[in-house]
Amino acid sequence: xxxxxxxxxxxxxxxxxxxxxxxxxxxxxxxxxxxxxxxxxxxxxxxxxxxxxxxxxxxxxxxxxxxxxxxxxxxxxxxxxxxxxxxxxxxxxxxxxxxxxxxxxxxxxxxxxxxxxxxxxxxxxxxxxxxxxxxxxxxxxxxxxxxxxxxxxxxxxxxxxxxxxxxxxxxxxxxxxxxxxxxxxxxxxxxxxxxxxxxxxxxxxxxxxxxxxxxxxxxxxxxxxxxxxxxxxxxxxxxxxxxxxxxxxxxxxxxxxxxxxxxxxxxxxx
Numbered sequence: 001x002x003x004x005x006x007x008x009x010x011x012x013x014x015x016x017x018x019x020x021x022x023x024x025x026x027x028x029x030x031x032x033x034x035x036x037x038x039x040x041x042x043x044x045x046x047x048x049x050x051x052x053x054x055x056x057x058x059x060x061x062x063x064x065x066x067x068x069x070x071x072x073x074x075x076x077x078x079x080x081x082x083x084x085x086x087x088x089x090x091x092x093x094x095x096x097x098x099x100x101x102x103x104x105x106x107x108x109x110x111x112x113x114x115x116x117x118x119x120x121x122x123x124x125x126x127x128x129x130x131x132x133x134x135x136x137x138x139x140x141x142x143x144x145x146x147x148x149x150x151x152x153x154x155x156x157x158x159x160x161x162x163x164x165x166x167x168x169x170x171x172x173x174x175x176x177x178x179x180x181x182x183x184x185x186x187x188x189x190x191x192x193x194x195x196x197x198x199x200x201x202x203x204x205x206x207x208x209x210x211x212x213x214x215x216x217x218x219x220x221x222x223x224x225x226x227x228x229x230x231x232x233x234x235x236x237x238x239x240x241x242x243x244x245x246x247x248x249x250x251x252x253x254x255x256x257x258x259x260x261x262x263x264x265x266x267x268x269x270x
Contacts, residue, residue: 063230063232063233064096064109065195065197065198065227066080066109067189067190067195067198067219068188069219070174070208072209073210074244075165077097077163078097078223079097080223080227083112092235092236093236098119100126104142104166106119106162106165107162109192118146129141139166139175140175143183146162150178162191163175163189172244174186176191178191192226192230194230197229198225201225216239216251223237224261234255237253237255239251
């Protein structure tokens with residue numbers, strides 16, 4: 001496979017005669033090529049003598065839209081479900097709002113494999129934190145962990161942007177983290193290729209004192225705008241609410257239904 005050649009694994013297996021006998025591979029070599037099983041923060045590095053990953057021409061356009069904001073009733077997260085690779089739509093049913101723990105929920109944006117892998121690592125570390133210290137990991141701690149990962153793998157093609165939401169004794173927390181090592185806490189964010197379109201609705205209409213229904217409607221309307229203006233955003237729109245006690249999926253709506261609803265609202269308004 002192309003990834004085997006890129007990482008040098010195929011060349012490594014040829015030089016060690018993997019196909020003839022596994023006994024010819026030393027324990028040290030085996031630990032090197034499977035190091036990420038023991039240490040999830042350390043991915044397999046290229047074998048010496050193979051092309052450097054930073055010079056690899058693997059540039060794939062990604063598209064998605066996810067948003068989140070804090071209001072008086074908690075935190076609202078909203079995202080589409082379309083996954084694309086360049087101009088090709090690979091799936092319309094990807095879950096982009098995922099629970100990291102009982103206290104933290106996050107959104108996926110960027111490379112699907114990157115986001116999925118590091119969210120699994122984050123969920124594992126969050127669970128271990130609860131077992132060790134008898135208290136849940138905070139949103140800020142989870143964001144710092146992902147920020148540290150981004151710093152470690154800068155320049156290797158890591159592509160992800162995350163919104164982490166949850167509650168702490170100080171109140172609701174919403175943090176944006178990406179593969180450049182950015183770590184920002186705030187009241188409202190939008191991530192992905194359709195982020196600017198969603199913010200065109202979210203920014204002027206946002207208020208902290210929104211009711212639950214007003215907040216849900218604002219999130220859906222903002223995401224609907226992104227599906228209209230960004231071809232990589234679409235599928236099902238998932239609305240998630242994070243409260244002090246628990247988080248839940250409020251609703252899942254097809255983007256075509258949102259187009260009909262808000263286009264009719266616009267006509268009635270005019």
